[in-house]
Amino acid sequence: MRYIEPHGHMVSRTTDDYLAMVTAGCAAVCEPAFWAGYDRRSAEGFFDYFSQLTDYEPRRAAKFGLPHFSWLCLNPKESEDLQLAEDVLALIPEFIDRPNVLGIGEIGLNKNTRNELKILERHIDLAASHEQLILVHTPHLEDKLKGTRLIIDALLNDKRIDPGRVIIDHVEEHTAQLVLDQGFWAGITLYPESKCTPPRAVDMLEMHGTERIWLNCACDWGVSDPLAVPKTAIEMRRRGRDAEFIDQVLYQNPHQFLSQSPKFTL
Numbered sequence: 001m002r003y004i005e006p007h008g009h010m011v012s013r014t015t016d017d018y019l020a021m022v023t024a025g026c027a028a029v030c031e032p033a034f035w036a037g038y039d040r041r042s043a044e045g046f047f048d049y050f051s052q053l054t055d056y057e058p059r060r061a062a063k064f065g066l067p068h069f070s071w072l073c074l075n076p077k078e079s080e081d082l083q084l085a086e087d088v089l090a091l092i093p094e095f096i097d098r099p100n101v102l103g104i105g106e107i108g109l110n111k112n113t114r115n116e117l118k119i120l121e122r123h124i125d126l127a128a129s130h131e132q133l134i135l136v137h138t139p140h141l142e143d144k145l146k147g148t149r150l151i152i153d154a155l156l157n158d159k160r161i162d163p164g165r166v167i168i169d170h171v172e173e174h175t176a177q178l179v180l181d182q183g184f185w186a187g188i189t190l191y192p193e194s195k196c197t198p199p200r201a202v203d204m205l206e207m208h209g210t211e212r213i214w215l216n217c218a219c220d221w222g223v224s225d226p227l228a229v230p231k232t233a234i235e236m237r238r239r240g241r242d243a244e245f246i247d248q249v250l251y252q253n254p255h256q257f258l259s260q261s262p263k264f265t266l
């Protein structure tokens, strides 16, 4: 079996995780920028993090023969300090041309606040003006449906944005169709304590089909499973799905979306 992990926060994982992923058939891992588990206090802290995502982490992954790609942004959680957010946004262009950077992400909303929305629009503008792919985080503690609607509106308001170049992640049963109907890609996140389990993910694939959908584990510093994506293949097989179906969802779909960036070559 081969698969792509399109959303893993590898800076918080061990080398054992890299080894396990490669052993399970991982062909590439993509790492969106995210919250560190604490608030970074200065733009310099983000400069160091972006350097880690674009320099050190790809070299760490390469020790296991695993291609590593990244996405850059300020997490929605970090948007409340508008001055800090502007300082960080100003840093991103100097990292965009690095060889493993695929786009802007994971941007989006956390508590659906006014400041979060403002910084979301700034990120969308940054992606549009640099012709970057976009990876979106939808809220999972606050109102996901409302947050997803606000995000979709913000994206569609910018006429330069092609929905086929945007993946809206952490969709659930009540938001998947909304995302797909507007032409966006949808990401289903497999997480042990919140978000989605493998049976629910396969239910959603059976309801919505496999077009423009990918699975990811979003493994980070919390309780999460870097092997959640390949493990979902077991649930697919249990329901009688063949190897082509599994390859389509776990490898071909993320490959198709990510290949819209000329930097994504395996």
Ligand SMILES: [Zn+2]
Residues within 6 Å of the ligand: 007, 009, 032, 034, 106, 218
């Ligand atoms: Zn994430």
